[in-house]
Amino acid sequence: MKAAVLGAGAGGAASVVELIQAGHDVHFWARSADTLEPHVRLGGIAYDGKLGEGVAKPALITTDLKAAISGVDVAVVVLPTFTHSAMAAALAAAGWPSDKLVVLNPGHTGGALEFAETFSRSGRAAPPVVEFSTMTYVARKYRPDGVTISGRAKHLKAASLKGGARAIEVAATLYPGLVPVEDVIASDLSNVNMILHPPGAVLAAAWVEATGGDFTFYVDAMTPGVARVMQQLDRERLAVAEAFGHKLPNLIEEMKLLGTVEPDVTDTADYRAAISGGTANSRIKGPDSLQNRYYKEDFGHGLLPFLEFARIAKVEAPVAEALYRLAQIAVGTDYREGGRTAEAMGIAGLSKQQVIEKVRM
Incomplete structure (x- = not known):
């Protein structure tokens, strides 16, 4: 081909x-x-x-x-x-x-x-x-x-x-x-980066600016507090998916399928251990600034469209909303400008059922 x-x-x-x-x-x-x-x-x-x-x-x-x-x-x-x-x-x-x-x-x-x-x-x-x-x-x-x-x-x-x-x-x-x-x-809604990056990106923002990213994002920055926020964000993702008729694996199960969490991990509720123990991501450094793609991509084109889907599905997503708002303040930007809004995706004003019909045409 x-x-x-x-x-x-x-x-x-x-x-x-x-x-x-x-x-x-x-x-x-x-x-x-x-x-x-x-x-x-x-x-x-x-x-x-x-x-x-x-x-x-x-x-x-x-x-x-x-x-x-x-x-x-x-x-x-x-x-x-x-x-x-x-x-x-x-x-x-x-x-x-x-x-x-x-x-x-x-x-x-x-x-x-x-x-x-x-x-x-x-x-x-x-x-x-x-x-x-x-x-x-x-x-x-x-x-x-x-x-x-x-x-x-x-x-x-x-x-x-x-x-x-x-x-x-x-x-x-x-x-x-x-x-x-x-x-x-x-x-x-199977986009792992949308769940994997924003908690650490927001909660380690001071570390990013102070060190220029001189730490491992999936090991050093995968602290218990970050993992707990990530797990709650993931629950919101699964709830939105269910509202659209999809039962999806949790983040750790998804990453096992991709190969970024080791196949022998059995406790898929322990986000910290599973993610920090993954070989493929273990050497990856943190973002070098608040202009890194973790901020440019995973908020305006990750959490923003996710929040648009949540609103259409009428599912509350307070953790996603909080991370999104904090990132906008920390970075000093409005992610809706040039971001993946409902209008940009052609689904503004549609009901949940109309969105489902549009994607299955």
Whole structure:
């Protein structure tokens, strides 16, 4: 299959590596020439970790979006979720066909809805969109021309907005191990980062600013108090999911499926022990500032859309609301400006039943 991987961060680089290893023809795109220049010089992406070691060589490395999507079967968007709307507009302007699949790796919370809503504002029908509940990889770029992949999700939830089972089948050709769920609400509310990051990001904000992130986020910052807040936030997530007709695993069970909590963990109610004992995340440092993606992404494009779903479902979420408000004050921003609001997702004014009907069309 011919795929355009859009995004040259750690996730995009890891995607290129895996897709090339699987025999797919890959185009590698990023907006920034400076980001791509080390890869152009090397002729590809150096990699090490879970997928082995070597250099993956895409058929094309480019900053030209039209060239990147020319002749491909699928566009794989591996970018921070706060860029999804801009990427949808850019793909529409570049002539992406309404019948060709777009994969959001990840979509996180509300990704497919926001992408489709933005694309449709171009005056053309939105393409089929498959969203993953979280990123396929635990990966970091420790060098400008390479990626270290410390984890690869074993069971990754995915859902399609338009395109149905066929769209999921195509996505699974690229990313084996996908677990289809009933609709994008189920995948939206399976976003582990929405629960995993905000409690520590808010409660360790002073530590972030004082040390520049010189601590391990999933070990040092996973204190008993943070874990208790996280567990209560998770209960709110499960209550909203149930209101939409979905019975989801708790955070620890979800992370066991992904492979970021060890498979031999039996006490899934002990959030602190389970998360801090996970090998894949153990070395990951805390955010280096309050401008880090944990703040930019997991509030305005995580907790905000979650709170929109909670309001539509008429479920109270006081912990999510408190963390969201505190983050806005600490960071000094209004996450609704450019955030994933109900309006951005095309569900403003809809009832719970109307949202369910929209995602299962």
